[in-house]
Amino acid sequence: MVDAAPHSVLSVGATLGEGPVWVARDAALWFVDIKGHRIHRFDPALGVGRSWITPEQVGWIVPTDDGLFAVGLQSGVHRFDPADNGFTRLHAPEAHLPGNRQNDACVAPDGALWFGSMDDAEEATSGYFYRIHRGACVESGLPPVSITNGPALSPDGRILYHTDTLGKRIWRTELDVDGTVGNTTLFARIEDDAGYPDGPTVDAEGCLWTGLFGGWAVRRYDPAGMLMREIRFPVANITKIAFGGDGLSTAYATTARKGLDMTALTQQPLAGDLFAFDPGVSALPGHVATI
Template sequence: MSDLRIIERDRRDTLGEGPLWVASEDALYWVDILDRRVNRLSLADDAVTSVVMPELIGWVIERADRPGFIAGLASGFAELTLDPFQIRKIVTPEPLSPKVRMNDAKADRAGRIFAGTMCYEGAEPIGSLYRLDSDLSIAPVDQGYRIANGPAISDDGRTIYHTDSAEGLVYRMVLHSDGSLGAREVFLRFPDEWGSPDGMTMDAEGGLWIAHWGGSRVTRFLADGSIDRAIHVPALQVTSCTFAGPNLDRMFITSAADGLDGEHDGALFEVDPGVRGLPTLKFGG
């Protein structure tokens, strides 16, 4: 593995999250939830740009047949284009109280989005996991989360991993062809010294990479839950990771500076993970 690289830019993310590789643009997108930004890194020249949003934003997911993204705003799902800048609200999950916001999401092979919500303070188990179908209809598929985080979906599309960061638990569920989920089972339980499980991604060999909030690393877990390798980064609050580049052999890692003043807290990092990732899946609507 090569040395870790810190992406040079003029700011740090208060709460960097949701890295997304967009192959057609040779670019990485990610959000700063608390600073209400969508960031973009051009892999061709390392240029970083940023667009300020009107409210908190948890993630963006590329659309398969239309320009722009589906975005997870604090208030719900929305259509988003950045050039020209346009937002159109789609649907607000119910019940989405003032205590709850959208947090993290992924698309699956069928073009659906699975998106979690969380209690703003992470104190109450009032978050849920929702499914947005390509016809823009929405359905709740799991409930009872304090901080719903990091969906990751297996290459065959039959298994979904989902996290409650506040509880330190990573769940594994069967993903049925109709988009419903099987019974929730505990895949991993993070001990306190690991920090909390945050954003996740899967590689082409079936490894599950999990970011450690409060643990300064991302770890690759095998199907049996054993640790294969860990990559340490000089930031305490590591939030998510994804594969990027034409060969999907570059890993980018997001972090958060919220409440911290370390030199690299909130930076965007790049590492050579030693394995390739899976192609970015897009929303079908």
């Protein structure tokens, strides 16, 4: 059984933990430390973790249909083989933007990989969303922001949720069956004293969860954008959650030490750890990318 209150399950002290994803084929949770240049794997059955060093900042990791992984390094999308810690570049959509890096990703029901970029200095409005499917990488057509987060998809894959972190807004965009973006509306706005909306995730009921960086919490919103629940954490920077474990009924949350001074770190000794809690809801099985 998993406690209802968030508790640390893996002490990694990540500078910027991000991108948790449950990989069913090895019954493990994978996530990254962007600034620490690390890929992490957590085996909940054994309670142990393993790490790999990345050659650049790494924004996300997702499983692929060949049994390996795709990862978002600063220089582009790479195939990753954990067996030999090998990286092979597949796409470099922002070779003309060397100040950008990748930040978050998700996989659609059709195997398409959606991911976002951002200005590493967190200043320029140069973050875009992209889609890769069966070898083709295209820019989504969504407007640029400074820090993208998400995207996340509704259970049927027809609604794309994407976050403008510095703007404190989560947007809802309709998708055609071929991935073409349609009408975009505001889904939720985060109030000034609640932190910044970070990575979004959608549960089996179609409700959206978002981490709050600097907000000490995660939130759950219904499909209409109404706040349903807030779960408080003992650390300030919660970046994203993913559902995993038996029945996909455990919520795992990545956190970050980034931006915390020595006083804050003394008060938050678990900052940067991987947390788990019982969310009272499950998720649908995840998808593997066809890239």
